Structure formats: structure tokens, C-alpha cells
Amino acid sequence: MTEFTDSKSSSQPIYDRLKDEIASGKLPPGQALRQHEIGIRFGVSKVPVREALLKLEAERFVEFRKNRGAIVREISDDEILNLIDIRIALECLAIELAVPNMIFADFAKAEEILSAYDSQTEPTAWSASNIAFHLCLYEPCNNDHLLKMIADLRSRLGPYSNTIVSTASGLERPQQEHQMILNACKNGAADEAAALLKDHILTTKKVTAAFLRRRRAG
Template identity: 45%
Template sequence: MTTVQAKEGQRSLPQTIRDQLRDEILRGVLAPGAQLRQESLAERFGASRIPVREALRQLEAEGLVSYQLNRGAVVIAMSTGEICELLDIRAALETYAARLAVPNMAAADINAMKRILAAYDAAGSPAEWAECNRQFHLALCAPANNARLRKMIEAYCLSTTNRYPHLRMSLDTEKTEVQDDHYAIVEACKRRDVNEVVALIERHILDTKREVMAAARHAGRET
């Protein structure tokens, strides 16, 4: 049994458990449909069921876990069609957020995005890329100053759609293409070019949609 200790002043025990489980979901260690039994997780992490229950609740809010009758908490499985629908919604929400955000951006906002992209460049695993991607898109919409919109982007779309493309992103060339998009978006933000930022975000997200659809077609042919 491994006891997980939260770092004092940094993360609570539920957050530590949540982060570990999120990482395993993003890396595919916990596959879609896998059951997350509270008693087993409590024993694994050397904790009571209370922090485990809170960690699972947070993962449910992120769209990574759902509760099913007679099964309890399970890792969410989504079809290609469902992922693509969410990507369409995400494109609409993020481009709207950009129209609100870009005029409000200050140097601190640009610098925050640059720091996230630097961490993205240094990251070495799909799970790390997914987390950096999430942070970047949330930082991009933060200056919109619309908490409900940000919550919709994060909880309803971003956390759910984020993991599937990144599970397939194992090649440096693919990582580079995504980062090129991100850097182009930041440069357009620096120029306060709202229309360019909107166009870049829409293309960026819809390119992901095309990659998801292509991966599904090729997987079908292989099977």
C-alpha cells in the first residue's frame, strides 16, 4: 500500500489523489469504462473514503468520470461523434471568449500564456501536454472576465475533449504543430488583432476535430 502525502501549502489530499488519477486517465492507464472503486482507491492512497470521494467529484466536474447505476464511478468513454460535437461547441465558446478577452489583455496576460507554453515545450509526456494545453486555453479566455463562460469551457468541453487528441500525440512533430498554433495565437493577442485570434482558435480546434475523425477512420480500417 502506498501512502500519498500532499505537499504542505500546495495541495490537499483530495487534490493529490485527483491529480494522480487525472494523469492516469490522460495517459490511458485508466481506460474508458474502468471502474474507480472508492474502497480500493482509499487503500491504494492510504486515505479514508472522504478525500477519495472528493477527488472523484472533482474529476466528474472535469468531465473525466461519471457515476453509473450499480457500477459507481467509471472513466468516461466517448464516441468519435460525441467528441466531435464537443469540439464544435468548444470552438464556438472559445472564439466568443476570445472576442471578449483580447481587448482586455495586458502584458501580464501575455506573459502568463508564454510561461505556460515554455512549460509545454519542456514537457515530455502526453499527460503533461494535455495539462499545459488546458492551462493555456483557460489563460487565453481569462481576460474575458466571464466566470460562467470560463466554467463552461473548462468543465463541459476542455477537460473532456482535451485527453483524446493528446493520447494520440506521441510524436514530437505533432506536438510542434500544436505549439506553432499556440505561439501564433499569442502573437496575434499581442497585436490585439481580435479577428486573427478568433480565426486561429477556430482553425486550431477544428484541426483537432479532423485529426480525431481521421484517427477513427484509420482505426476502423485496421480492425
């Protein structure tokens, strides 16, 4: 029983680090995750490494392939669109809860992010600014479980998929919609902010779906 507990304990830091590296793009889709090499890196046996990889597999960050072992899982086009649908439910709830708690500092931070967003020219930078803006609006919801679910969803998409979404969406349209959402928040109109956010994410899904179709065709 002690040995099992110890392996579980030693697998957690491995799981945390690998998940962070997958979410950040340091470990890209298709990257092999060799248990022996990971064991050497963390100074542990294969047992906690395998436990960490199995947990990542259960959360769909990793997959095991015959004769290849574990690799970083590549998210499919359909999954990108399905996860955008889940964003609507989670993020609209978050902004409804957040608006009544917002203060001037929250609005100032959001405006600062939007201002920096306008000066960016690359989709990767748009993606980072977009995520920062949305999370800034949701933080005052004061619901750590909900915020973690939103963050985990973003992690599951990963930087590659998030950049695809930003490339498809461009800069001008999302920025206009962001400002409208922020204005509703400033006015204390939680229902309006949630409705605008829903429309914003649905439009993002439509343009992303069209972009993915063109990419497959072309």
C-alpha cells in the same frame, strides 16, 4: 424535508471529489464505483452516495450498467469530436472578450507556457501545456460562467481523450498556430485571434478524426 436537505448537502462533497478524480484520470474509464465502498470512504450512508452518482450520471461522467452498478463512463470517438465542435463556440467567444482586457503579464505568462511546451516530449505533457496555454488566453474575458463551461468541457473530455487529441496533433503544428494566435492577441486584434483560434481547433478536429479512424481500422 430536513432529511432530504441533509442528504443533498452531504452528497455535494462526494460529487465534487469523484468528479475531480474522474477528470484527473485517477478514476479511469470503466472503473467500478461501488456505493458501499464510497460510503465507507466518506463515512456516509448509501443515500448521499447514490445522489452524487446520479448527478454525475446526468452530467455523463458516470453510467449505470445492468448487474455492474455505476462505472466511470468511457467517452466515445464521436463524442470526442462533438465536444471539439463545442469548443469552437465557447473558446472563440472567450478570446474575443479577453483580448481587449489583456495586459503584458498575460502575454508573458502565455509565452512562458509556450516555451515550456517546446521542451516537452510526451503527449500527456503536451496536453497539459496546451490546456494551460488556452486557459491563460481566456482568463481575461472576465466571464466566470463562460470559463466554467470551458473548464467543464475539458473535464468531460478527461486526460485520456485530451492526450489522444495531443498525440494526433503532434507538437510542431499546434505550436506554430499558438504563436500566431498569441501574436494577434498582442496586437489587440480580437477578430483575428478568434478566426485563427477557430481554424486551429477545426484542424485539431480533422487530425483527431483521422487518428481515430486509423486506430479503429488497425
